[in-house]
Amino acid sequence: MASETLTVTDNRTGKMYEIPITLGSIGTMDLRKIRTGPEDFGLLGYDPAFVNTASTRSAITYIDGDRGILWYRGYPIEQLAEQASYLEVAYLLIYGELPTAKALEQWTWQITHHTWVHENLKKFMDGFHHDAHTMSMLISSVAALSTFYPDAKVSRESGHVDLQTYRLIAKMPTLAAFAYRHRLGQPYVYPDNDLSYTGNFLNMLFRATELKYKPEPALERALDVLFILHADHEQNCSTNAMRSVASSGVDPYSATAAAMAALYGPLHGGANEAVLRMLRTVGSTARVPAFIKQVKAGEAKLMGFGHRVYKNYDPRARIIKRLADEVFAVTRPSPLLSVALELERIALEDEYFVSRKLYPNVDFYSGLIYEAMGLPVEMFPVLFAIPRTAGWLAQWREMLADPEQKIARPRQIYTGPARRDLLPLGARV
Numbered sequence: 001m002a003s004e005t006l007t008v009t010d011n012r013t014g015k016m017y018e019i020p021i022t023l024g025s026i027g028t029m030d031l032r033k034i035r036t037g038p039e040d041f042g043l044l045g046y047d048p049a050f051v052n053t054a055s056t057r058s059a060i061t062y063i064d065g066d067r068g069i070l071w072y073r074g075y076p077i078e079q080l081a082e083q084a085s086y087l088e089v090a091y092l093l094i095y096g097e098l099p100t101a102k103a104l105e106q107w108t109w110q111i112t113h114h115t116w117v118h119e120n121l122k123k124f125m126d127g128f129h130h131d132a133h134t135m136s137m138l139i140s141s142v143a144a145l146s147t148f149y150p151d152a153k154v155s156r157e158s159g160h161v162d163l164q165t166y167r168l169i170a171k172m173p174t175l176a177a178f179a180y181r182h183r184l185g186q187p188y189v190y191p192d193n194d195l196s197y198t199g200n201f202l203n204m205l206f207r208a209t210e211l212k213y214k215p216e217p218a219l220e221r222a223l224d225v226l227f228i229l230h231a232d233h234e235q236n237c238s239t240n241a242m243r244s245v246a247s248s249g250v251d252p253y254s255a256t257a258a259a260m261a262a263l264y265g266p267l268h269g270g271a272n273e274a275v276l277r278m279l280r281t282v283g284s285t286a287r288v289p290a291f292i293k294q295v296k297a298g299e300a301k302l303m304g305f306g307h308r309v310y311k312n313y314d315p316r317a318r319i320i321k322r323l324a325d326e327v328f329a330v331t332r333p334s335p336l337l338s339v340a341l342e343l344e345r346i347a348l349e350d351e352y353f354v355s356r357k358l359y360p361n362v363d364f365y366s367g368l369i370y371e372a373m374g375l376p377v378e379m380f381p382v383l384f385a386i387p388r389t390a391g392w393l394a395q396w397r398e399m400l401a402d403p404e405q406k407i408a409r410p411r412q413i414y415t416g417p418a419r420r421d422l423l424p425l426g427a428r429v
């Protein structure tokens with residue numbers, strides 16, 4: 001049998017080294033022994049933006065980007081979207097198995113009974129300007145949660161970790177809905193324990209004068225499916241932020257706020273908002289060819305297209321595209337859908353996009369659904385952050401239990417000046 005090693009020759013010294021290969025990877029610490037002499041620090045791996053570096057072993061989410069495959073804990077995303085609820089999926093991500101009926105009941109009870117936030121959080125919310133971005137308000141209020149639970153950074157005992165997990169998953173929709181209502185100048189709506197996770201979220205967003213809010217079942221289910229699709233995506237930018245920040249030992253509220261900040265950017269979870277703004281700017285199918293020309297000239301980006309890992313159709317985008325039809329059957333059809341379909345049609349035939357393997361990602365169609373539900377674009381990244389909280393927490397918990405992990409601290413390759421002596425102010429030119 002071939003040996004699971006890599007043999008390399010350092011042509012600077014003529015020395016040969018044998019490096020073990022484990023699970024298709026080499027440990028970059030094994031490069032350190034490749035040195036020109038005792039003064040040499042040893043070889044480093046150089047990988048800006050972690051394009052080919054695994055930062056962890058993980059048993060949570062599997063992606064095969066070439067084949068467009070996504071599994072959570074081994075279950076295909078298509079089956080989960082079809083047959084499971086978001087809370088079942090959140091449990092699966094966190095505990096590794098789908099819940100039994102009894103476990104689901106207990107889990108749902110815990111999440112439902114941690115949805116309230118301290119009344120003082122409303123004061124933070126009230127302090128934001130009327131047109132503050134909802135994602136910024138949510139990031140800040142999640143960070144503020146750490147002030148209410150100062151013990152969260154001390155204990156890593158499993159019951160305590162579970163408690164923070166319930167709180168974060170439960171309070172995220174409450175804070176998100178408060179941020180939304182604050183922008184509208186409307187009173188906050190308190191959680192309704194009789195409703196499902198997404199039904200209650202719709203209640204807190206949209207309830208007006210009715211005594212009991214009744215979510216539209218099709219929209220409640222559509223939101224649940226969207227939440228399932230956004231729940232985890234292995235080591236993306238925000239998950240990397242969650243793990244990196246939490247590796248310092250900080251509490252999970254502060255780490256989640258950091259992950260949310262990473263998500264907010266237009267290249268990540270802010271892309272859904274950017275897609276809708278782009279579709280509005282393009283405006284009509286007639287203007288699609290001119291826009292595609294601009295993209296190819298490097299003057300614009302086709303937002304909602306491309307992915308670091310998927311070099312094939314994002315399986316989440318395929319599900320969302322189908323879901324859009326179901327949503328538009330109960331809302332009004334989106335006037336921008338035809339623009340999106342035309343952009344996709346042209347892009348999938350165009351050599352520029354084909355050669356770069358650029359396909360629609362999760363953000364391309366989701367905004368059209370959110371818009372049809374009556375949500376403003378500023379809520380779109382928020383609608384990504386709420387369900388991703390389960391994924392961030394699953395990754396955080398996996399990191400806490402992983403004996404190989406310690407504080408994240410990359411190396412650098414210094415390219416600045418060599419040592420020099422400073423000149424007094426008057427002598428500098």
Ligand code: CMC
Nearest residue numbers: 267268269271301302303304305306307308356361362363
């Ligand atoms: N429109 C036009 N050209 C693109 C696009 C795009 N959306 N995405 C990539 N390219 C080009 C890029 O210019 C480059 O071309 P060249 O080789 O000529 O320089 C080539 O494709 C490779 O792109 P890259 O920037 O090296 O790819 P990356 O892996 O660093 O970036 C990405 C991935 C998602 C940041 C990028 O595709 C992008 O900016 N897409 C638009 C934003 C977006 O939709 N983000 C949501 C990602 S999915 C949800 C999530 O997880 O957040």
